[in-house]
Each structure stands twice: as C-alpha cells, then as structure tokens.
Amino acid sequence: MxxxxxxxxxxxxxxxxxxxxxxxxxxxxxxxxxxxxxxxxxxxxxxxxxxxxxxxxxxxxxxxxxxxxxxxxxxxxxxxxxxxxxxxxxxxxxxxxxxxxxxxxxxxxxxxxxxxxxxxxxxxxxxxxxxxxxxxxxxxxxxxxxxxxxxxxxxxxxxxxAKLLPVNFDQIKQAQIGFPSGGTALDDLGRAKLDIILQFLKADPSVNRILLDGHSDNSGNRLTNRDLSRRRALAVQEYLQANGVPAEQITLRFHGERYPLAPNTNEANRAKNRRVTLRLEREAQSVAPAAAPGEAS
The missing domain is CATH 2.60.40.2540 (Immunoglobulin-like)
Incomplete structure (x- = not known):
C-alpha cells in the first residue's frame, strides 16, 4: 500500500x-x-x-x-x-x-x-x-x-x-489593571494580569520601559481622586519592583478623574474608570505626553 x-x-x-x-x-x-x-x-x-x-x-x-x-x-x-x-x-x-x-x-x-x-x-x-x-x-x-x-x-x-508564552507583545503592550472596588490594593485579577506581563518581561529583555498612568472616577473631590490615582499606580509599581523590574525602567504618572474610559454616569462605568493603564515600550522609544495617555478597553 x-x-x-x-x-x-x-x-x-x-x-x-x-x-x-x-x-x-x-x-x-x-x-x-x-x-x-x-x-x-x-x-x-x-x-x-x-x-x-x-x-x-x-x-x-x-x-x-x-x-x-x-x-x-x-x-x-x-x-x-x-x-x-x-x-x-x-x-x-x-x-x-x-x-x-x-x-x-x-x-x-x-x-x-x-x-x-x-x-x-x-x-x-x-x-x-x-x-x-x-x-x-x-x-x-x-x-x-x-x-x-x-x-x-x-x-x-x-x-x-507547548513552550510558547501565554501572550505576545502586541497583546500586552497596553493593558488595564482595574480597581473596581474603589480601593488602592491590587485584587486577584490585577495580580494575575501583572504576573503574565512579568513572565513576558523576563523572556524579552528588549522591553525596558514601563509607563504607569493612574486614574480614578469622579466620586470624590479633585484632590482625593488625584491621590487615589497616585496610590493605585504606586501599588502596581511596587508589585512590579517586588518581582524584579528595576525602578529606573518605570515611569509613574497619575491623573485623577481627568481621563475617564466611560462617562461617570453609573456604578459600572465608574468601576471601569478606577484603573491603572500600563504601557510597555522597547529600547529608546520616547515617552508620550502626560496630557494624552494611551488607553485600552
């Protein structure tokens, strides 16, 4: 045959x-x-x-x-x-x-x-x-x-x-770490997302810049919201540094309620706006202006 x-x-x-x-x-x-x-x-x-x-x-x-x-x-x-x-x-x-x-x-x-x-x-x-x-x-x-x-x-x-990473660069170069409960501590989903990003960073040393942009909803006054967004960005930064990311590779910014993902008209939308946007960059790419941070839904 x-x-x-x-x-x-x-x-x-x-x-x-x-x-x-x-x-x-x-x-x-x-x-x-x-x-x-x-x-x-x-x-x-x-x-x-x-x-x-x-x-x-x-x-x-x-x-x-x-x-x-x-x-x-x-x-x-x-x-x-x-x-x-x-x-x-x-x-x-x-x-x-x-x-x-x-x-x-x-x-x-x-x-x-x-x-x-x-x-x-x-x-x-x-x-x-x-x-x-x-x-x-x-x-x-x-x-x-x-x-x-x-x-x-x-x-x-x-x-x-079977040995491939769970994600590629295009899938994680811009990510959202949510704080839906309104606090400043990372939840299980946020840590899981960061763990996947950390796995990629360890495999690809060409990614050498991380931009963190903290955000809030409009529930509090402007100063309170700005502080909440700062503390959320710090929570992400501290988690990354605790898992081996050098501090000099991280740029932290915080914007309070200035850049909502969705109108703050109901609780579901406000939960979306309580977040940190994480952006990865390679080699000598320039930092985008703070007034227009990138977003991903």
Missing part, C-alpha cells in the same frame, strides 16, 4: 497542467520546525518558489502563509484549498475561501480558521494549495505543499507550541 501511495503521487506530480505549478518532488519533500518562546514555524520548502509555512505566535493560533523568493504572485485574491490526494478516489478538494494577495516576500497570511483546516487536512493526507495568477502576464499559478513526512514534523511543531 505504501509503494502504491508513492507511485501514484509521483505520477500525479508528473501530469501535465494548464497552470504554472510549484511543487517539490516527493523524494525531496521535507518539513522544517523552528521556534522559541515567542513564535513557532512549520515550513515546507517549495522548489523554485520559496516555502509554505504555518506560523503560530504566542497567545494566538496559527496562520498559513507563502514566502516567495521572487514576485511570482500578482495582487488580488487567491484561492486556498485543502486538496484531495490522487490515491483517495471519491474525495474532492475542500475550498477554504480566498486570501488577499499583496506585494513583498510574504504576499498573504491566511486566517486562523483557514490554517487550522489546512493542518487537519495534512493529517488526512490533503495538500495545501494556493491558486492565483502570475505577476507578469496573468497566467494561472498554483503552489502545492505535499503531506509526505508530515506527522513527525507536526509532533515536533506541537512540542514547540
């Missing part, structure tokens, strides 16, 4: 096609797994084209993309398929919709749902296929990955993803 599998696939690869087809010969197919705490990649080099790869960032699910050595693909919409193998009669191709193709080395990134279906298709013996048109002349173009040798590589990829 295994010999029949290889014979049929080799025959399929040699069949004439109306499209310009990029596909690695079966005997040369390989999958490569690379990654670290921030990102894992599962890729198959494609002869004369570049590669097709699944990329999973920390805190996210995988997407699928092509990397092109030359600008083969013109702008527009390409069709993405989980194509049936020729040795599985009766199974049709599964269309996964379209992807928007742009310029550059990486012309597109699929959705997470499309990538998940391609991965499950590879485990079933299906091929990820991208169909589009060439940059010059508009001829039909097809890029095909083969499922050969996939299972072991997929297991290695899963081992890589």
């Amino acid at each position: 295994r010999l029949r599998y290889f014979a049929l696939l080799s025959l399929f690869a040699s069949l004439p096609a109306t499209a310009i087809t990029f596909q690695t010969r079966l005997e040369k197919v390989e999958w490569k797994v690379e990654g670290d705490q921030f990102e894992c990649r599962l890729a198959q080099p494609v002869t004369r084209f570049g590669s097709g790869e699944f990329v999973r960032r920390a805190g996210e699910q995988a997407t699928f993309r092509l990397k092109a050595g030359e600008r083969w693909m013109g702008p527009g919409s390409a069709t993405l398929l989980a194509a049936a193998a020729p040795w599985q009669p009766g199974r049709g191709d599964i269309s996964l919709g379209v992807v928007s193709v742009g310029s550059g080395e990486i012309p597109f990134n699929s959705s997470q749902q499309q990538a998940a279906r391609l991965l499950s298709g590879l485990l079933e013996g299906r091929s990820p296929v991208v169909r589009h048109r060439t940059q010059q002349g508009g001829e039909a173009l097809e890029v095909r990955l083969l499922p050969a040798k996939f299972e072991q590589a997929y297991n290695d990829y899963l081992a890589c993803t």
Whole structure:
C-alpha cells in the first residue's frame, strides 16, 4: 500500500497542467520546525518558489502563509484549498475561501480558521494549495505543499507550541489593571494580569520601559481622586519592583478623574474608570505626553 501511495503521487506530480505549478518532488519533500518562546514555524520548502509555512505566535493560533523568493504572485485574491490526494478516489478538494494577495516576500497570511483546516487536512493526507495568477502576464499559478513526512514534523511543531508564552507583545503592550472596588490594593485579577506581563518581561529583555498612568472616577473631590490615582499606580509599581523590574525602567504618572474610559454616569462605568493603564515600550522609544495617555478597553 505504501509503494502504491508513492507511485501514484509521483505520477500525479508528473501530469501535465494548464497552470504554472510549484511543487517539490516527493523524494525531496521535507518539513522544517523552528521556534522559541515567542513564535513557532512549520515550513515546507517549495522548489523554485520559496516555502509554505504555518506560523503560530504566542497567545494566538496559527496562520498559513507563502514566502516567495521572487514576485511570482500578482495582487488580488487567491484561492486556498485543502486538496484531495490522487490515491483517495471519491474525495474532492475542500475550498477554504480566498486570501488577499499583496506585494513583498510574504504576499498573504491566511486566517486562523483557514490554517487550522489546512493542518487537519495534512493529517488526512490533503495538500495545501494556493491558486492565483502570475505577476507578469496573468497566467494561472498554483503552489502545492505535499503531506509526505508530515506527522513527525507536526509532533515536533506541537512540542514547540507547548513552550510558547501565554501572550505576545502586541497583546500586552497596553493593558488595564482595574480597581473596581474603589480601593488602592491590587485584587486577584490585577495580580494575575501583572504576573503574565512579568513572565513576558523576563523572556524579552528588549522591553525596558514601563509607563504607569493612574486614574480614578469622579466620586470624590479633585484632590482625593488625584491621590487615589497616585496610590493605585504606586501599588502596581511596587508589585512590579517586588518581582524584579528595576525602578529606573518605570515611569509613574497619575491623573485623577481627568481621563475617564466611560462617562461617570453609573456604578459600572465608574468601576471601569478606577484603573491603572500600563504601557510597555522597547529600547529608546520616547515617552508620550502626560496630557494624552494611551488607553485600552
């Protein structure tokens, strides 16, 4: 049965096609797994084209993309398929919709749902296929990955993803630490958020500036609210420093009731406004003016 599998696939690869087809010969197919705490990649080099790869960032699910050595693909919409193998009669191709193709080395990134279906298709013996048109002349173009040798590589990829951090930089570069009860002490949810941020900071030393902006609702007088916002920012600062963040990397500011997230018209909105905004910056980025601190809902 295994010999029949290889014979049929080799025959399929040699069949004439109306499209310009990029596909690695079966005997040369390989999958490569690379990654670290921030990102894992599962890729198959494609002869004369570049590669097709699944990329999973920390805190996210995988997407699928092509990397092109030359600008083969013109702008527009390409069709993405989980194509049936020729040795599985009766199974049709599964269309996964379209992807928007742009310029550059990486012309597109699929959705997470499309990538998940391609991965499950590879485990079933299906091929990820991208169909589009060439940059010059508009001829039909097809890029095909083969499922050969996939299972072991997929297991290695899963081992890589198990070591990913729970979040990536884009997800935590701006965060809210809430004080919904109206006090100045961190609650369990606030500490849990800070623990995730601290885990990332220990893994990524390029993040070397933390801006803390304390806020309050408008329940008290202006001086009281300003002091509450200061004490909330201090509570976050002290927690960070107690867990290894150098004091010189932290900038603390407090604004009282001046920058509400929501109108102070009811208790739920006032609870949202009792917060500290935490912003992470890398290397030599400048500090934003205190009059317009960044917010995240």
